[in-house]
Amino acid sequence: MKRIALIALLLATPALAAEDGAFSEGSEAKSWNLTAQEKARFTAKVVDILCEVAGDCPKDCGAGTRQMGLVREADGALIFPNKNGQPIFTGAATDLAPYCGKMVEVDGLLTGGDEITPGSAKIYQVQRIRELGGEWKKANRWTKEWAKKNPDAKGKGPWFRRDPRITEEIAKDGYLGLGPEEDKVFIKDWY
Amino acid sequence: MLGLKRVLALGVALLPGIAVASEGERIAVKGELIDTWCYFSGVMGGPDAVVGSAHHTCAMWCAAGGIPVGLLGEDGTVYMVLKLGEDDDSNGGDTFLTMTNDTIEAEGMLYERDGLNYLVVAEVTSNEGVTNLTHEDFGVTPGNTIPDAVVDKVLEE
Structure with a gap:
């Protein structure tokens, strides 16, 4: 549905x-x-x-x-x-x-x-x-400006998967912004 | 009848290239801090799918990337947020990034210019966090927001 x-x-x-x-x-x-x-x-x-x-x-x-x-x-x-x-x-x-x-x-x-x-x-x-x-x-x-400011964020994938501020926020609040446990409930229900 | 200030401001504003600060209005407004590009452009789908929890991670990507953060008022009005409290780093600043999709009440100055509303927030008087649970209807937008490896790990638990 x-x-x-x-x-x-x-x-x-x-x-x-x-x-x-x-x-x-x-x-x-x-x-x-x-x-x-x-x-x-x-x-x-x-x-x-x-x-x-x-x-x-x-x-x-x-x-x-x-x-x-x-x-x-x-x-x-x-x-x-x-x-x-x-x-x-x-x-x-x-x-x-x-x-x-x-x-x-x-x-x-x-x-x-x-x-x-x-x-x-x-x-x-x-x-x-x-x-x-x-x-x-x-x-x-x-x-280019992002890469200059984030020299330690090298690696595979686009910048938004490697940005330290974003990865920190996701670790704290999850992909939905509701906390990591809510992410798990959602993934098990949706995927 | 137009006041003298408005007549003078209108006269100056009609001169191309001349900067003139608008006359602002003090307001209090409640709404959600949103990603304005996806909301206006429709690039990720309709407006209901690019707000709230469904779009939270994408909105963080956009805020960190310097896309303007807006405040979507309860009546559907969008305010372009130029300053959040003491933070005027509206080009990807920490305050703008960390409050993405939060439902807030704010007081500040509203400036209307050429069909857009600009908001200078003096104070965030309440913050309820992410309350717009759009993921229940739309999943996540875009659909690849959560990496496959993360999904697989959770499903294996």
């Missing part, structure tokens, strides 16, 4: 297709089959979002510790890049932080909005970035 419910849920996921929008011209963004995805290439100023909305402004946008935003040149809208171009659970702030305060051009996908969160704007996945007039760079810097 549970598996039937899961299949029904997956089938109920909205039909997805890359669509053009107001900022799609010239975009070379690759489709990720996201909800209401829309290719978007635009110029923008890179900002520290906490500074931008609340006026809490450290040097260098927090030097990579904070979420970064894009104030789009065409309309002044604050766009929130939640994701970089790597398909492995990695955000965009690490890729954008080196451009703090600079004008850049970005290319990627807008996703979300009314289908998921009524009344909400879309968020952004940045796939490539360049300073105005410069060379494009892929937004894939995150794993």
Whole structure:
């Protein structure tokens, strides 16, 4: 029954297709089959979002510790890049932080909005970035920075299986966040 | 009629590239700390499957990876959390990682900008831990969250 419910849920996921929008011209963004995805290439100023909305402004946008935003040149809208171009659970702030305060051009996908969160704007996945007039760079810097910070976490498998903070949390609270004993009950019931 | 502050803020906000802090509103809100990318993008399925215990490990991966953590309010509103108490390391910081999927009550400042809600949490006034037991309906999302070796070991016990 549970598996039937899961299949029904997956089938109920909205039909997805890359669509053009107001900022799609010239975009070379690759489709990720996201909800209401829309290719978007635009110029923008890179900002520290906490500074931008609340006026809490450290040097260098927090030097990579904070979420970064894009104030789009065409309309002044604050766009929130939640994701970089790597398909492995990695955000965009690490890729954008080196451009703090600079004008850049970005290319990627807008996703979300009314289908998921009524009344909400879309968020952004940045796939490539360049300073105005410069060379494009892929937004894939995150794993290199993680490897520098975690030299002892070498081994097989992707970073998220080896990250010491995550393995510590799983050891303490289990994969469900309910404790290791609840994991055992779940595994025996589900698998 | 618009107040003078709002007229001035609107005028400045219309100038591209000019940073201007928004006028915030003090609020108290209860909800679950979620992985905003999977919730908005649908990349792992519908929104009910990417919250709570079913998605807890994936949400930790995303929080550690610097994907923004949001607070999903009881009315379905999503607040992008920029600061949790004293911790403004919203790009993968420890506080954001360790509270993933917890149901909390928080007080702080709300800023609305271009269709998104941004929350600066001043204080977490209660924390119930993970209470949204979505694994009972969805298993784990993604399906390979728990490694085969772990599953096999438990089944052999």
